[in-house]
Amino acid sequence: GNSVTQMEGPVTLSEEAFLTINCTYTATGYPSLFWYVQYPGEGLQLLLKATKADDKGSNKGFEATYRKETTSFHLEKGSVQVSDSAVYFCALSDQNAGGTSYGKLTFGQGTILTVHP
Amino acid sequence: DAGITQSPRHKVTETGTPVTLRCHQTENHRYMYWYRQDPGHGLRLIHYSYGVKDTDKGEVSDGYSVSRSKTEDFLLTLESATSSQTSVYFCAISEPQGIWTEAFFGQGTRLTVV
Numbered sequence: 001g002n003s004v005t006q007m008e009g010p011v012t013l014s015e016e017a018f019l020t021i022n023c024t025y026t027a028t029g030y031p032s033l034f035w036y037v038q039y040p041g042e043g044l045q046l047l048l049k050a051t052k053a054d055d056k057g058s059n060k061g062f063e064a065t066y067r068k069e070t071t072s073f074h075l076e077k078g079s080v081q082v083s084d085s086a087v088y089f090c091a092l093s094d095q096n097a098g099g100t101s102y103g104k105l106t107f108g109q110g111t112i113l114t115v116h117p
Numbered sequence: 118d119a120g121i122t123q124s125p126r127h128k129v130t131e132t133g134t135p136v137t138l139r140c141h142q143t144e145n146h147r148y149m150y151w152y153r154q155d156p157g158h159g160l161r162l163i164h165y166s167y168g169v170k171d172t173d174k175g176e177v178s179d180g181y182s183v184s185r186s187k188t189e190d191f192l193l194t195l196e197s198a199t200s201s202q203t204s205v206y207f208c209a210i211s212e213p214q215g216i217w218t219e220a221f222f223g224q225g226t227r228l229t230v231v
Contacts (some may be wrong), residue, residue: 044207045222049217049219051217073149093217110159
């Protein structure tokens with residue numbers, strides 16, 4: 001079955017530091033890959049996505065590249081802010097080939113990011 | 118924000134009692150899901166629905182049942198709550214967009230079984 005592994009957390013950084021959160025996956029075929037973010041007390045929000053190999057998803061200064069050869073989708077940001085403090089989840093979904101995937105998501109365990117001023 | 122309302126937002130219940138959580142959407146999305154969030158496990162799929170009265174099991178479905186009698190409502194029932202079902206429960210909705218699907222999440226229900 002599908003699985004997602006994220007780097008162990010929590011991660012604590014100073015403002016303006018560089019961020020990398022590693023994510024690797026196991027899946028058959030060609031899944032779509034996502035990063036979701038959860039702010040305190042809230043539900044998850046889609047941060048970025050990539051649907052095929054070598055695609056780069058980007059949003060709010062965050063980036064991640066779909067690397068099929070290494071089955072990875074690492075999240076990066078060049079300069080973090082205090083407002084980026086949240087829990088970050090890597091996730092995958094089988095693609096809708098034949099309409100049978102139903103958008104079910106498999107998540108990594110989440111990485112808590114804390115950014116200090 | 119996607120129109121998803123979960124109720125209740127917080128609940129404390131006793132072991133052995135039945136509990137029903139409700140998810141209501143105003144987006145007319147076809148797919149609906151229930152996930153649970155536990156430390157060290159991320160979110161795990163309990164059940165999902167791909168249409169009215171069409172539901173199926175997810176990864177951690179034991180002890181849970183669901184029903185979807187209308188497009189907008191998806192109910193999760195714990196038949197006889199146990200302490201291992203203490204968790205935060207999230208409802209999500211989605212509508213296919215070509216080869217991928219974006220899920221929108223509710224704000225969660227924190228359930229404590231004592």
